[in-house]
Amino acid sequence: MKLLILGSGGMVGSALIREAHKRGYKDILQPSSRELDLTNQKQTHEYLASNTPTQVIVAAAKVGGIHANSTYPADFIYKNLMIAANAIEGSYQAGIRELLFLGSSCIYPKHAPQPMPEGCLLTSDLEPTNEAYAVAKIAGLKLCQYYSSQYGVKYHAAMPTNLYGPGDNYHTENSHVIPAMLRRFHEAKLAGASSVTIWGTGTPRREFLYVDDLASACFHLMAVESPPDWVNVGYGDDVTILELAESVAKVVGYQGSIETDTTKPDGTPRKLMDNSILKSLHWSPTVPLDEGLASAYQCYLKEEKGGNLRDK
Ligand SMILES: NC(=O)c1ccc[n+]([C@@H]2O[C@H](COP(=O)([O-])OP(=O)(O)OC[C@H]3O[C@@H](n4cnc5c(N)ncnc54)[C@H](OP(=O)(O)O)[C@@H]3O)[C@@H](O)[C@H]2O)c1
Incomplete structure (x- = not known):
């Protein structure tokens, strides 16, 4: 092959x-x-x-x-x-x-x-x-x-x-929600910030x-x-944006509070894949969100330390 x-x-x-x-x-x-x-x-x-x-x-x-x-x-x-x-x-x-x-x-x-x-x-x-x-x-x-x-x-x-996961893009404006949150909570922890504000109500599910x-x-x-x-x-299950933020804060070790800015748009209330065809083909995911976030954060720290963090 x-x-x-x-x-x-x-x-x-x-x-x-x-x-x-x-x-x-x-x-x-x-x-x-x-x-x-x-x-x-x-x-x-x-x-x-x-x-x-x-x-x-x-x-x-x-x-x-x-x-x-x-x-x-x-x-x-x-x-x-x-x-x-x-x-x-x-x-x-x-x-x-x-x-x-x-x-x-x-x-x-x-x-x-x-x-x-x-x-x-x-x-x-x-x-x-x-x-x-x-x-x-x-x-x-x-x-x-x-x-x-x-x-x-x-x-x-x-x-x-x-x-x-590893090799994600951590660009400050253009990145997806997980790398964006990992970076913001990490930087808030280093700066000793008392709160981190997330966009919208925190209720949309992803x-x-x-x-x-x-x-x-x-x-x-x-x-x-x-x-x-x-x-x-897909993973087959979703979380609210606020739950995600809480998990990221825990993984990063950020102790401050999480605020929501309800003047910002929420986007679509839910976006979840129907995973049943893949399940019927006998495949299921093995990495739970908390475990994946912990591993992604370790990779972020390593990439940042090595000077090869993707942020363009
Ligand atoms: N990341 C997600 O959340 C996500 C979700 C759903 C689906 N996907 C899909 O997964 C695939 C990969 O995404 P990714 O997150 O791995 O993106 P990525 O990290 O940006 O990687 C994209 C790769 O494509 C290469 N590429 C771009 N233009 C090219 C060209 N003209 N010729 C040759 N190579 C080119 C890039 O090379 P250079 O860096 O050198 O330009 C890079 O290696 C995409 O089809 C995306 O739609 C991603």
């Missing part, structure tokens, strides 16, 4: 490499974005044709927070469409039979039923702030579905919920999955003989 991980330098790609080693893969191709620009069709097709992996995982994407997504929608749709199309068509032309594409829970409609089943895809409007990114990810999963049905290859997709659990789910799915076209990968 020769495995190619695209996006290997990212949070998900690094977790996939750890998991591949655990599972005994010896031959792992992991080109950086400098070696291989996936928006470049010629380069991507040539790389795939000359390296001929047996399996490909597409964990490369242009990702960003709400601000970046809504300010640069053209970049988000163009780059992510090109990455998906070049990786998938290039793999097919190179004779590669197995490919897993990573999407995101933002592919589902803004007002999807909760928990969100795979079948609610394309049933109503998307969340406008990340529509460009979501449309590109939907195109990616549809490419997999159509290549499989037309050419008989095993191309399929996994749709993860919010992820966190789901979080430790990135190593996602990597394990990806390899589990790849081992399924006829996997569904796309499968949700």
Whole structure:
């Protein structure tokens, strides 16, 4: 087995490499974005044709927070469409039979039923702030579905919920909720701040999955003989933002109070994946939130000390 991980330098790609080693893969191709620009069709097709992996995982994407997504929608749709199309068509032309594409829970409609089943895809409007990114990810999963049905290859997709863990991005404005909170509570502890204020009422419910659990789910799915076209990968349970903040404060050792700023928007009240298809395929997560947060915080401290904390 020769495995190619695209996006290997990212949070998900690094977790996939750890998991591949655990599972005994010896031959792992992991080109950086400098070696291989996936928006470049010629380069991507040539790389795939000359390296001929047996399996490909597409964990490369242009990702960003709400601000970046809504300010640069053209970049988000163009780059992510090109990455998906070049990786998938290039793999097919190179004779590669197995490919897993990573999407995101933002592919589902803004007002999807909760928990969100795979079948609610394309049933109503998307969340406008990340529509460009979501449309590109939907195109990616549809490419997999159509290549499989037309050419008989095993191309399929996994749709993860919010992820966190080693190698996360701790940018002060653009990061996701867990890295943002870990950093803010850590800095508040160091500064001896008496309180930390979180946006909104703290009541919205969100789901979080430790990135190593996602990597394990990806390899589990790849081992399924006829996997569904796309499968949700969630933790199966959610917490309120206030509960999350309390857990982060505990893990960090922050002793002050947690305030809510109710003048700030809450966002959608609940966003939870329906995990039942993945469960029926005999996979469940193993890292509870408290344990995952403790491990993520240790990684944050190590990355900060080593001067390699991602915050751009
Ligand atoms: N993080 C989450 O909470 C989350 C949740 C759901 C789904 N996902 C999905 O998981 C996948 C990976 O996300 P992540 O969190 O690991 O993001 P990440 O840490 O930002 O990693 C993305 C990777 O893609 C690479 N990349 C970007 N543009 C490229 C290009 N043109 N050519 C080659 N490589 C390119 C980046 O390389 P450079 O850094 O060198 O640019 C980086 O290694 C994405 O598809 C994302 O939608 C993530």
